[in-house]
Amino acid sequence: MYEVGMYGGSFNPLHQGHVRCIIEAANQCKELHIIISNGKNRNEIGVRIKYRWVYHIIKHIGNVSLHILEDDSDSKENYTSEYWEDDSKKVKKMIGKKIDIVFCGDDYNEESFYAKCYPESKIYYFKRDEISSTKIRSNPYKYWDWIPNVVRPYFIKKVLLIGGESVGKSTLTINLANYYNTNYIDEAGRELSEKSGNDELMLPEDFTEILLRHKINEIEMLQTSNKVLFVDTDCLITKFYLQFLETNEQERIENEQLADTISAINNYDLVLFLEPDVEFVQDGTRTEEIKKNRKKYSNQIKSIFDEKNIEYQCITGNYQERFLKAIELIDGIEMFLYFDGAVKDIK
Structure with a gap:
């Protein structure tokens, strides 16, 4: 000794x-x-x-x-x-x-x-x-088994799926997670909307909880994911839905500011925008107003991400075509950028 x-x-x-x-x-x-x-x-x-x-x-x-x-x-x-x-x-x-x-x-x-x-x-x-x-x-x-669990979150890629209602986000998110044998994060608002029984009767504090819980879920799930983590919607989608909440303007502004703050610290390696070109399915929780004007509201969501200079890849076609296109884009994510032989951190 x-x-x-x-x-x-x-x-x-x-x-x-x-x-x-x-x-x-x-x-x-x-x-x-x-x-x-x-x-x-x-x-x-x-x-x-x-x-x-x-x-x-x-x-x-x-x-x-x-x-x-x-x-x-x-x-x-x-x-x-x-x-x-x-x-x-x-x-x-x-x-x-x-x-x-x-x-x-x-x-x-x-x-x-x-x-x-x-x-x-x-x-x-x-x-x-x-x-x-x-x-x-x-x-x-390639060398994933050599990376300690505490180090893996640094290298895990995050893929965000966004779009309007009934465009197959949740289904595609879970399918991709299963395909890559990893974790996914559910849309936090789906569970919390059940408190009111009606999306249009949600309280301002419900949206605050959605914003905070979704980010916490992402942080926690990142610790145990396998190379890639899939995220169903984010804070900017929640910001979009705030316009459908009938409440006083100050409460709405406060939640929008929270959404912007969270967005500023978010980072995703790939953002997939699902276009509204599949059949709208009313599951009892979806907004009829959005159903009537799917393209209009889809473009509004795009404008929110455009304002933040967040790049996204549009996914169209039937469910099989969407799945295959998503895989193609995910497999194309570059792991690192190099400059003069030195690693350039892109996280």
Whole structure:
């Protein structure tokens, strides 16, 4: 058992190979210090996000401490010996004790900064797994099993389905979730409208609850989804329906402002707009006014999203054609954008 150990990495992102190394290093030390390296000029995943991931893995282990080490190098290739000595001094100051052992992967050798900057410490080389952060960044879906549960929400894509009433949103949302073996979020308003028994008799506070609950449902469901999450309607659709609520103007304005606020923090990787070209089915909850003017109200919904500069893809045709078109668009979502070899975060 070593007194003080150190294990470092950029964790960009954290993967199961890191998790194994952290556990094994902690098992061999009375205290383990993990150094989270962060390149301020390298378009890396935010250091607060990386810290949270690692913390989630070690929070139950009493002998592990986390530290953040930042540098100004513009690429990992340019992180050369001129940085090594200064950064090792910072690390030693952070830990404040003699470092008995330094843990690292066996892709490092006697010429690496670990060996050169910590000559007084034993170097323990972990056998590298087949995985790497670079591989995961290149295609998270392909290496999904290597991504810890706490990290997966960062990579999950969100697909929003919108449109007027009786255009098949709910059915298509569930069908897509089943097809991709993942989660979906129901339209929160459907359940809450039953409080009044009639959509047109809903109270202003019902709409407030719809807006808040829908966002909370999305946050919670994101934690357990499988690569993609499907969302049936959003806050701007709720904003559209506010015009059918007979209430005082101030209450309506307050809910519209809440909808706009939530919309400002929402982000979706793909928005599918379902056109009103399938048969209208009255299930007892749908508005007759919208039924009479489906195209008019469909265009009004589009205008709300246009005002927010939210791009959407229109889906037309019968149910089979809609399903196939949706799959085509979802499969075409790019996982990452690259610039000069560095990951550009598009979340």
